[in-house]
Amino acid sequence: xxxxxxxxxxxxxxxxxxxxxxxxxxxxxxxxxxxxxxxxxxxxxxxxxxxxxxxxxxxxxxxxxxxxxxxxxxxxxxxxxxxxxxxxxxxxxxxxxxxxxxxxxxxxxxxxxxxxxxxxxxxxxxxxxxxxxxxxxxxxxxxxxxxxxxxxxxxxxxxxxxxxxxxxxxxxxxxxxxxxxxxxxxxxxxxxxxxxxxxxxxxxxxxxxxxxxxxxxxxxxxxxxxxxxxxxxxxxxxxxxxxxxxxxxxxxxxxxxxxxxxxxxxxxxxxxxxxxxxxxxxxxxxxxxxxxxxxxxxxxxxxxxxxxxxxxxxxxxxxxxxxxxx
Amino acid sequence: xxxxxxxxxxxxxxxxxxxxxxxxxxxxxxxxxxxxxxxxxxxxxxxxxxxxxxxxxxxxxxxxxxxxxxxxxxxxxxxxxxxxxxxxxxxxxxxxxxxxxxxxxxxxxxxxxxx
Numbered sequence: 001x002x003x004x005x006x007x008x009x010x011x012x013x014x015x016x017x018x019x020x021x022x023x024x025x026x027x028x029x030x031x032x033x034x035x036x037x038x039x040x041x042x043x044x045x046x047x048x049x050x051x052x053x054x055x056x057x058x059x060x061x062x063x064x065x066x067x068x069x070x071x072x073x074x075x076x077x078x079x080x081x082x083x084x085x086x087x088x089x090x091x092x093x094x095x096x097x098x099x100x101x102x103x104x105x106x107x108x109x110x111x112x113x114x115x116x117x118x119x120x121x122x123x124x125x126x127x128x129x130x131x132x133x134x135x136x137x138x139x140x141x142x143x144x145x146x147x148x149x150x151x152x153x154x155x156x157x158x159x160x161x162x163x164x165x166x167x168x169x170x171x172x173x174x175x176x177x178x179x180x181x182x183x184x185x186x187x188x189x190x191x192x193x194x195x196x197x198x199x200x201x202x203x204x205x206x207x208x209x210x211x212x213x214x215x216x217x218x219x220x221x222x223x224x225x226x227x228x229x230x231x232x233x234x235x236x237x238x239x240x241x242x243x244x245x246x247x248x249x250x251x252x253x254x255x256x257x258x259x260x261x262x263x264x265x266x267x268x269x270x271x272x273x274x275x276x277x278x279x280x281x282x283x284x285x286x287x288x289x290x291x292x293x294x295x296x297x298x299x300x301x302x303x304x305x306x307x308x309x310x311x312x313x314x315x316x317x318x319x320x321x322x323x324x325x326x
Numbered sequence: 327x328x329x330x331x332x333x334x335x336x337x338x339x340x341x342x343x344x345x346x347x348x349x350x351x352x353x354x355x356x357x358x359x360x361x362x363x364x365x366x367x368x369x370x371x372x373x374x375x376x377x378x379x380x381x382x383x384x385x386x387x388x389x390x391x392x393x394x395x396x397x398x399x400x401x402x403x404x405x406x407x408x409x410x411x412x413x414x415x416x417x418x419x420x421x422x423x424x425x426x427x428x429x430x431x432x433x434x435x436x437x438x439x440x441x
Contacts, residue, residue: 033411035411035412036411082391085387085391086391089387089388089391092373092388093371093388096371096372096373099354105374106351161371162371165371169391169392308351308352308376311352311376311377311380312351312352312376314376314377315376315377315380318377319377
């Protein structure tokens, strides 16, 4: 027997033992850590999900950052800046988590800039008025929280830990959005109309954030078996609709959906039809702001190149000085 | 050794079964935060930075935006030495079956006050 054959044999044993342990850990609802054996598909699915999630946080900074100069008061500017800074932080936590699976951050950034990676379609919608900042906080961050709270228990340790951190910070985002809408809803008739208009435009896109209906979501099944996802897209969407139905009453506004009802038999909230063709179009890069967002991201990366290079050169020089002095 | 793997608390080596990784442009640092006086520094996560000084500053911006810390440590991920995750069973075997190291092992004194 050649050495190669022996190596191959022991690798097969390693894989079998690894797979057995992996399955046991998943069955026990324990966590998988970076150095553990894991199926190639699990690694691939997680890398895709976490990096897309990270990209979404980074691209998500743009629509809001565009409003910092136009925020109506110094307090609102400070709050919005804190929120945008949080999004950057969330992106970095998630890139770190994705890196533990073996893909370096620079590669993920390259993929995003080259247009090879996806991010949440919600950030390709335009932010037309100040009320939109309120609606984004309330509806978009609200949907994100609904999606993300169960991810704190995702079977992959680093992802779950990153999500715990993200969720803690995200609740401020939703409350500040709600507050913006509440003040506008109780303001002048024009302000009130502006708030209602923003809710009208952000309602359906935020419902689509949960992803396609269960019957059109082939990856969900595997993801739930692996305990990355804990609930199906439709289940989470229905839960979200139920929460919004109550909260919108406090705002004194309306959700633009006459078909919302609670189904006693299924125990789920139901909503009117959503335009899934629009969802697919936006996801395929043909939404209202896709080109603008990508161009801005590329520009920021290229404009920042000299800073990255200077910092690296400085670090190298300092290290050399230190080595010579020693 | 390459960076890029330790938000898991499980060792600084890249996953053996993962794809080959080119050297990251900026090294990876592990961040430890002391949340208040009297408590230990606890691992919070990791970040990339060109040098130690930038790593501390970035760690402040990334992990203490809400007064989460009064002190920070950053450690190059490559400097962390870990137990071998592949032999953890043997390595942590010694305390197994030694229940008598725990107070709960001693039940005869139950009900006796201040013990």
